[in-house]
Amino acid sequence: MTDKKRKHSVKVFSLFLTLVLILFTNTACGSEATDSEVNQPANEDIEWDYEADVVVVGAGASGLPAALKALDEGSSVLLVEANFDTGGHVAVSEGQFHSGGGTVDQEKWDIEDSADLYYYDHTxxxxxxxxxxxxxxxxxxxxxxxxxxxxxxxxxxxxxDVEPMVRAYYRDGGNDGDSVGRMTYVDASDWENTYTGTEAAGIGVSRPLEQTLHEEGAEFLLNYHMDKIYREDIFDGEVIGIQASYSPTILPGETEPLDSLMSEGNIEETKENVNIKANNAVIIATGGSTGNVEFRTMLDPRLEEYMDGLAGMPFSDQDASGEYAAMEIGAALGSLGNYTSVVGANITAPQRFGTQYGYGRGWTEDSVIWPLVRANGIVPDYDSLVIVNMVGERIGNEDQYALPQMDTARESFFDQALTGTVIDPEGDGNAETYGGPLWAIMDQAAVERNGWDMDAEGVLDYEEGYAFKADTLEELAEMVINKYHEDIEMDPEILADTIARYNEFVENGHDEDWGREETLVHTIEEGPYYALWATPSMHDTLAGIRVDGNMQVIDIYGQKIPRLFAVGEASGGMRVHGLGRVMTSGYIAGRAAASVDENGFATADTSLNPEYEGSETNDLTKTNKAEYFSDRGLSQETMTHSEKEAEIEEWEQDSKGQQDEDETSESENETGDNVFIGQSNDGFGGRIIVELTVEDNQMTDIQITEQSETVGIGVEAIEELAKQALEEQSADLDVISGATVSSDAFMDALNKAMDEAGL
Ligand SMILES: Cc1cc2nc3c(=O)[nH]c(=O)nc-3n(C[C@H](O)[C@H](O)[C@H](O)COP(=O)(O)OP(=O)(O)OC[C@H]3O[C@@H](n4cnc5c(N)ncnc54)[C@H](O)[C@@H]3O)c2cc1C
Structure with missing residues (x-):
């Protein structure tokens, strides 16, 4: 357990004791809680180092808009950020932007949406x-x-400039509530992502907002971690400020802390602790709790310590400090049924194996924090591996693990992975059910098929125990020791049996144990062998501090806490991934914080701005939804359930017809001796397959028959490169800016097809 985590568990325990004591004292003696009971200095003793009308804690996707909106409304603003620079998770995110209700981009593409339809979809x-x-x-x-x-x-x-799309409508096998296109993409071409060293586009959200804040006079206190919220009394009175401690980021082997990119308006401070007074409000925008084991296992006991490869780390953590600080002064948690989701964005398979931080496209050596990242892993080739638990057994159907993030069929693999092992570690007859780390086992043949360099620096993290290599499977099993499960050893015999049995399934074309089909392709029999960290990671926090519609925090008795607001992933209320929701909550809280009355309660109006469609909202008496939406000219919800089903069926028939056509043309191609296939597994979304037609030693056609690249960026890039390749008769092309990974993978696949063709 890390010190930080230990600190939180001690804090929670003492909070619990404090609450019990106070409740007991209040009930038994009718007395008030005093400052000393909650370990707070008396208010008159606090020496304030800084002050502002609105103090925003956390300068990420929700904190930046909260601060800017409060500034717009005339408040002075101070942002307190634990990291060496702004951005939080959004700075390393992909910038896929999910927003609805009738945005300008939806209107531009004639997508009918309204606040009511968004509300209905999300309830x-x-x-x-x-x-x-x-x-x-x-x-x-x-x-x-x-x-x-x-x-x-x-x-x-x-x-x-791409059409907003439906992310993964639940009726089509996805899990999002959305019935209309709401997802757009951020254009980050003006900004370099120095954090990831890649073109992750979320930087195109944080940098412009940060720049505007600097220009408009907001102050930033970077490198300070908020540890405590000051309130007049523990369960009573107003919030008056915060305490924060110095938290610089110093890379291994260095002595100087890292610096931020923008600095105008930044407060230069290195004092150990500072007290910051909030004249009107404190907004908690700390980004959630998935990085805190004690917190997350309160809500789901399966989310144990071994899930340590959180998305966004090691750039920024989600340490639940916002939640704990709020709970310590009486805040409730809200919407807890949303906390875990094994489909969608909460728990996810890493896209890169053999490294701790394998979520997403990963990091490059150009990242300013590369020494913390250590290794970038490899994009798995699911046709060439099995996934085993700490004991060395397969625990599910790897086909499901290979499915895209939003596919609900992955659920059974995760449920199995999080509880699928029963052992008796103490040997005392008390068997335990647990999840534990997962390992991808593969062989040298897989390495050669994929052209991986498993020994190159920065690829696999052998040093910290996220990758192992050995000549035999038995030796490999003996090496796989995990710091979170040192008492569980992988049994060499079990691992060897697992692989032998799996190889038989491949030979027979039938997986008797788990029904794997799609990825049942290659046997694993040629040493050396590898075990690569393939453990699910956590992505979003989907529940947190309870708030009202103004994002004002609610206490455990259902009362609003004066002058305290919570936003983004630190707030509870809504399970929906990402930027649209968190940034909107920031906007609402900034507006509300600037509107508080003399008692600290928001007076801002949360009803729909009449400029936006659906102004007859909050119609509580309507019960017929179809009529309600059709009255507003919205066709999507006027369909009955069976009409909608019929539409989906038609869509399925069409796609089946298309698939049959594809298969026919594929078999024609297979018989043609002038068509050559090339494959790369290193695309941003994994595999890219190209079919190259060659006549008279000339490339005459290039078809991309399989890809999962980002719509609008990656897809356009590889289509453009296919055209260029035909024009220039070469695969040696310049990468398309903003889509380096997709471009490189496309050229790799084309090169392989050209090799096959002898070009
Ligand atoms: C790799 C990755 C890819 C993603 N891709 C997408 C995507 O394509 N589309 C999408 O919509 N969403 C995406 N997301 C999710 C999205 O980035 C987050 O939902 C969003 O950033 C959360 O906003 P937030 O303000 O709640 O937290 P954050 O943006 O994480 O900001 C929280 C900030 O608070 C700071 N902080 C924490 N504790 C303290 C403290 N005690 N004191 C002071 N400061 C503190 C943190 O350092 C951080 O800067 C992605 C996330 C990741 C990690």
């Missing part, structure tokens, strides 16, 4: 991602979302 009982959402929270987000989106564009954020 509907038939979608797992909607049914547990807090109605007041969603109503407020729905009302402000389009307005926030347009405001964000006015403040320097740019989006690509």
């Amino acid at each position: 509907r009982g038939t979608s797992i991602n909607s049914r547990y959402n807090d109605r007041e929270y969603v109503r407020s987000i729905a009302n402000a979302m389009a307005e926030t989106y347009d405001w964000m564009l006015d403040n320097g954020v740019k989006t690509l």
Whole structure:
């Protein structure tokens, strides 16, 4: 357990004791809680180092808009950020922007949406991602979302000119509630992502907002971690400020802390602790709790310590400090039914194996924090591996693990992975069920098929125990020791049996144990062998501090806490991934914080701005949804259930017809001796396959028959490269800016096809 985590568990325990004591004292003696009981200095003893009207804790996707909106509304603003620079998770994110309710981009593409439709989609009982959402929270987000989106564009954020798409409608096998296209993409071409060293586009959200904040006079206190919120009394009175401690980032082997990119308006400070007074409000925008084991196992006991490869780390952590600080002064948690989701964005398979931080496209050596990243892993070739647990057994159907993030069919693999092993580690007859680390086992043949360099620096993290290599499977099993499960040893015999049995399944074309089909392709029999960390990682925090529609924090008795607000992943209310929701919550809280009355309560109006469609909102008496939406000219919801099903069936028939056509043309191609296939597994979304037609030693056609690259960026890039390759008769092309990974993978696949063709 790390010191930070230990500190939190001690804190929680003492909080619990404090609460018990105070409740007992209040009930038994009728007395008030005193400052000393909650370890707070008496207010008059606090020496304030800084002050502002609105103090925003955390300068990420929700904190930046919260600060800017409060500034717009005339408040002075101080942002307190634990990291060496702003951005949090958004700075390393992909910048896929999910926003609805009638945004300018939706209007441009004639997508009919409204606040009401967004609200309905995100509260509907038939979608797992909607049914547990807090109605007041969603109503407020729905009302402000389009307005926030347009405001964000006015403040320097740019989006690509692509049609907003439906992310993964639950009816089509996905898990999002959305029934209309709401996902756009950020255009980050003006900004370099020095954090990841890649073109991760989320930087195109944080940098413009940060720049505007600097220009408009906000102050930033970087390298300070908020540890405590000051309130007049533990369960009573107003929030008056925060305490924060110095938290510089110093890379291994260095002595100087890292610096931020922008510095105008930054406070230069290195004192160990500072006290910051908030005249009007404190906004908690600390980004959630997935990095805190004690916190997350309170809500789901399966989320144990071994899941240590959180998305966003090692750039920024989600240490639950916002939640704990708020709970310590009486805040409740909200929407807890949303906390875990094994489909969608909460728990996910890493896209890179053999490294601790394998979520997403990963990091390159150009990242300013590369010494913390250590290794980037390899993009797995699922046709060439099995996934085993700490004992050395397969625990599920690897086909499901290989599915895209939003596919609900992955659920059974995760459920199995998180509890699928039963052992008796003490040998005392008390068997335990547990999840534990997962390992991808593969052989040298897989390495050669994929052209990986398993010994190159920065590829696999052998040093910290996230990758192992040995000549035999038995030796490999003996090496696989995991720091979180040192008492469980991988049994050499079990691992060897698992692989032998799997090889038989491949030979027979039938997986008797788990029904694997799609990826049942290659045997594993040629040493050396590898065991690579393939453990699920956590991505989003989907529940947190309870708030009302103004994002004002609610205490455990259902009362608003004066002058305290919470936003983004630190707030509970709505299970929906990413930027649209968190940025809108920031906008709402900034507006609300600037509006507090003399008692610290928000007076801002959360109803729909009449400029945005659906102004007859909050119609509580309507019960016929179809009529309600059709009255507003919205066709999507006027369909009955069976009409919608019929539409989906038609769509399925069409796709089946298309698939049959594809298969026919594929078999024709297979028989043609002038068509050559090339494959790369290193695309941003994994595999890219190209079919190259050659006549008279000339490339005459290039078809991309399989790819999962990012819509609008990666896809356009590889299509453009295919054209260029034909024009130039070469695969040696310049990468397309913004899509380096996709470009390189496309050229790799084409090169392989050209090799086959003898070109
Ligand atoms: C790799 C990756 C890819 C993603 N891709 C997408 C995508 O394509 N589309 C999408 O919509 N979403 C994406 N997301 C999710 C999205 O980035 C997050 O939902 C969003 O950034 C959360 O916003 P937030 O403000 O709640 O937290 P953050 O953006 O993480 O900001 C929290 C900030 O608070 C700071 N902080 C924490 N504790 C303290 C403290 N005690 N004191 C002071 N400061 C503190 C942190 O350092 C951080 O800077 C992605 C996330 C990751 C990690």
